[in-house]
Amino acid sequence: MKPATIIIHAGVEPDPGTGAIMTPIYQTSTFVQEAPGKNKGFEYARSQNPTRQALETALAAIEGGRFGLAFSSGVAATDAVMKLLAPGDEVIAAADMYGGTYRLFTKIFEKYGIRFHFVDTTRPEEITRVCSPNTRLVWLETPTNPLMNISDIAAVAAISKKTGALLCVDNTFASPYLQNPLQLGADIVLHSSTKYLGGHSDVIQGALVMNNPDLREQLYFIQKSCGAVPGPMDCFLVLRGIKTLHLRMERHCENGHKLAHWLRQHPKVGKVYWCGFEDHPGYAVASRQMRGFGGMMSFELKDDSVETAKRVLSSTRLFALAESLGGVESLINHPATMTHASIPREERIKNGLSDSLIRLSVGVEDADDLIADLSAAIG
Numbered sequence: 001m002k003p004a005t006i007i008i009h010a011g012v013e014p015d016p017g018t019g020a021i022m023t024p025i026y027q028t029s030t031f032v033q034e035a036p037g038k039n040k041g042f043e044y045a046r047s048q049n050p051t052r053q054a055l056e057t058a059l060a061a062i063e064g065g066r067f068g069l070a071f072s073s074g075v076a077a078t079d080a081v082m083k084l085l086a087p088g089d090e091v092i093a094a095a096d097m098y099g100g101t102y103r104l105f106t107k108i109f110e111k112y113g114i115r116f117h118f119v120d121t122t123r124p125e126e127i128t129r130v131c132s133p134n135t136r137l138v139w140l141e142t143p144t145n146p147l148m149n150i151s152d153i154a155a156v157a158a159i160s161k162k163t164g165a166l167l168c169v170d171n172t173f174a175s176p177y178l179q180n181p182l183q184l185g186a187d188i189v190l191h192s193s194t195k196y197l198g199g200h201s202d203v204i205q206g207a208l209v210m211n212n213p214d215l216r217e218q219l220y221f222i223q224k225s226c227g228a229v230p231g232p233m234d235c236f237l238v239l240r241g242i243k244t245l246h247l248r249m250e251r252h253c254e255n256g257h258k259l260a261h262w263l264r265q266h267p268k269v270g271k272v273y274w275c276g277f278e279d280h281p282g283y284a285v286a287s288r289q290m291r292g293f294g295g296m297m298s299f300e301l302k303d304d305s306v307e308t309a310k311r312v313l314s315s316t317r318l319f320a321l322a323e324s325l326g327g328v329e330s331l332i333n334h335p336a337t338m339t340h341a342s343i344p345r346e347e348r349i350k351n352g353l354s355d356s357l358i359r360l361s362v363g364v365e366d367a368d369d370l371i372a373d374l375s376a377a378i379g
C-alpha cells in the first residue's frame with residue numbers, strides 16, 4: 001500500500017463492542033477480569049490501553065516499522081531510550097540538536113554516569129573519531145533544529161553497526177511522510193508527536209518505533225515501569241492528526257519551497273537555512289533520504305543586531321511568536337531566547353546558532369498571505 005492509504009487506515013479497526021468506525025477514547029484506569037489472570041489483553045491502563053494500542057499500531061505502520069510505543073511527551077520518549085543505558089556507557093550525539101534533548105543528556109543523564117560526545121554528525125568521520133568500545137548509542141537528528149543540517153542516516157547506521165551501538169534518529173522535523181530512518185538502517189525512530197504527527201498544536205506527546213522484538217520488549221518494560229504514558233484522549237488526538245499527515249506535509253513542503261525562495265531574494269535577508277536549496281551542503285543526502293524538504297527553515301537578517309531580529313519577531317501578524325512547530329498554523333521563533341535557551345551561549349555560537357537567527361515553522365495557510373505577513377514585518 002502507498003503512504004496515503006497507510007496513513008488513513010493504519011491501526012484503525014471498527015470498535016469490536018459497538019462498530020464505532022473511530023477508535024473510542026477508552027477513558028478507564030483498569031479493566032474487569034473474568035478470573036484471576038484471565039482478561040481480554042488489558043489489565044491496567046499504564047500497561048495497556050486500547051486507544052493507545054491503536055495509536056501505537058498506527059505509529060509503527062506509518063514509519064514502516066514493526067512496533068510503536070507512545071509516551072507522554074517527546075522528551076519522555078528520549079528519556080526511555082536513555083534508560084536502555086548503564087553507567088559507563090557512551091553516547092555520540094549531534095552538536096546542534098533540539099535544546100531539550102541536550103538538556104536531558106547533560107543535566108540529567110551525565111549525573112548517572114553516561115558520557116556524551118557532541119560532534120558534527122553531518123561528517124560521519126567525526127562519529128568514527130570518537131567511537132570507543134563503550135559507545136552504546138548514536139543519536140541523530142536530521143534535519144537539525146534550527147540550522148537544518150542534514151546527516152546521512154545510512155552512512156551513520158553503517159558506523160553504528162560496526163561499533164555495535166544502537167542508532168536512534170529523531171525524525172520529528174521530517175515526519176514519517178518525508179523520511180523513514182528504519183529503512184535506512186536506524187534501530188529506533190523517535191518523534192515528538194506534539195509536532196507534525198499531532199499537527200494541530202493541541203497535544204504534547206512522544207513516540208518510538210522499532211523493528212527488533214527484543215528492543216521493543218526492553219522499551220515496553222521501561223514505558224510500563226517508569227510510567228510516562230499518554231492519556232487516551234491525547235492518543236485519540238494524535239490518531240486523528242495522523243489521518244491528514246500526508247495532505248498537511250505536502251502543503252508544508254509547497255509553502256516551505258515558496259517562502260524559502262522568497263526570503264532568499266529579499267534584500268534585507270542574509271543567510272537562509274533550508275535543506276531544499278541546491279547549494280545547501282546536505283542537499284544531495286536530503287534528496288536521497290527524504291521525499292520532500294518540509295516547511296521548517298531559519299534565516300538571519302543582514303542587519304544582524306538582536307534588536308532588529310526582535311522587532312521582526314514581534315511584528316508578524318499571521319506567524320505567531322511561539323515555541324513548537326509542525327502545526328497547521330505558521331509560527332515564528334527566536335531560538336537563542338526560546339527553544340534553545342537551555343544551551344549555553346558559547347555552545348550555541350560555536351555551532352553557528354547566532355543571537356539574531358529567526359526560525360519559521362511554515363504552516364498550511366495560503367503562501368501569498370504568509371509572504372505578505374513576513375514582508376511587512378521585515379520592512
Ligand SMILES: *Cc1c(COP(=O)(O)O)cnc(C)c1O
Pocket residue numbers: 073074075076098100101141145170172173191192193194195204205206
Ligand atoms: C519538540 C521536540 C522534541 C521534544 O518533544 P516534546 O513533545 O516537546 O517533549 C524533541 N525533538 C525535537 C526535534 C523537537 O522539535
